Amino acid sequence: MHKMALLTALAGVAVLAGCIDPADYESAPVQVQTAQGVVTCQLYTERQVTWDRAISAPSGMSIQEANSACIAEGNRRLAQ
16 A cells, blocks of 8 residues: 555656746846857756756857856856
């Protein structure tokens, strides 16, 4: 019986987690100046940077580098 309650609770959490839409927390696009050029970032909620990502990057910059610049900007804003 205890095992069934646990499985039911876990299923409920999984269903509710699927209801979160990052678009509900989007900022307007933010431009961040880097040594390689401007990265355009999509930042999300002001309390965490988990979803922050690049939506455009300068030629020659990897998406990982661009995403790192966006996360750094999110962290900078979080610290303010």
